[in-house]
Amino acid sequence: MHKSLLSASLIALAIAAPIANAHEAGDILVRAGAITVNPKADSGSVKVDRGPAAGTNLGGKATMGSDTQLGLNFAYMLTNNIGIELLAATPFEHDVKLKNTALAPANGKLGTLKHLPPTLSVVYYPLDSKSVFQPYVGAGINYTWIYDEHVGSRASEAGFDNFRAKNSWGLAWQVGADYMLTDKLMLNAQVRYIDINTTAYVDNNSVAPGTRAKVNVDVDPMVYMVGLGYKF
Known part of the structure; x- marks a missing residue:
C-alpha cells in the first residue's frame, strides 16, 4: 500500500515538474530552429x-x-502573460525572377538578393503560467534590410546591371506555442505573416543609355x- 502511494506520488511529481512555472515575469526565453520565409510576391x-x-x-x-535559415527568438516576460520578443535569423537569399514582360531578354531569373528581417513583437500568453502548453499570439513591427543584390549571369549577358531593392518597414503578426519538456527546455512552433513591400530597380544601358526599369513588389511572406527553446 505504502509502495503504491509512493510510486503514485513520484509519478505525480514527475508530471507536475515541467508544469510548474512554465513562463513567469522576468523569464528570458531563447529559441532556435529552422525558419522558412515563403514570399507571396x-x-x-x-x-x-x-x-x-x-x-x-x-x-x-x-x-x-x-529560403530556409537558422531562426532565433529572444523573449523577455514582462508579466506571466505578456512578453516582448525579437526575431532574428541568419541571412535569407532569394532568387528574383521576371515573367511575361514585353522585353523577352528580361524574362527568367533576374538575380538574387539577401535580407535580414528583425521583428520586434509584443506577445500574449492566455493560459495560466503553470500550464505545460503555452500558446501565444503576437503583433509587432518589422524592418527588412535588403542587401547584396546582384544580377544573374544570363541577365548580365542581356545587358542588365545595378540591380537593387529598397529596405522595408511593416507590421507583423504571429501565432505560436511552446510545449515544456522540462522546467527549462521547450519545443516551439510559430507562424508569422510579415508585411514587406519593396521597389526593385535594374539598369540596362544596352537598350538605350540611362535606361532603368522598376517594379513594386508586395513580398508579404x-x-x-x-x-x-530554453528558459533562463
Whole structure:
C-alpha cells in the first residue's frame, strides 16, 4: 500500500515538474530552429522609369523564391502573460525572377538578393503560467534590410546591371506555442505573416543609355519556424 502511494506520488511529481512555472515575469526565453520565409510576391507590372523609353509599361510580374535559415527568438516576460520578443535569423537569399514582360531578354531569373528581417513583437500568453502548453499570439513591427543584390549571369549577358531593392518597414503578426519538456527546455512552433513591400530597380544601358526599369513588389511572406527553446 505504502509502495503504491509512493510510486503514485513520484509519478505525480514527475508530471507536475515541467508544469510548474512554465513562463513567469522576468523569464528570458531563447529559441532556435529552422525558419522558412515563403514570399507571396504579388507585384505590379515592370515599368521603364528612366531613359528615352521612360513611362513604357513592360507588363509582366516579379516573383521570389523561398529560403530556409537558422531562426532565433529572444523573449523577455514582462508579466506571466505578456512578453516582448525579437526575431532574428541568419541571412535569407532569394532568387528574383521576371515573367511575361514585353522585353523577352528580361524574362527568367533576374538575380538574387539577401535580407535580414528583425521583428520586434509584443506577445500574449492566455493560459495560466503553470500550464505545460503555452500558446501565444503576437503583433509587432518589422524592418527588412535588403542587401547584396546582384544580377544573374544570363541577365548580365542581356545587358542588365545595378540591380537593387529598397529596405522595408511593416507590421507583423504571429501565432505560436511552446510545449515544456522540462522546467527549462521547450519545443516551439510559430507562424508569422510579415508585411514587406519593396521597389526593385535594374539598369540596362544596352537598350538605350540611362535606361532603368522598376517594379513594386508586395513580398508579404508567410514565415514558419520549428525549434527548441530554453528558459533562463
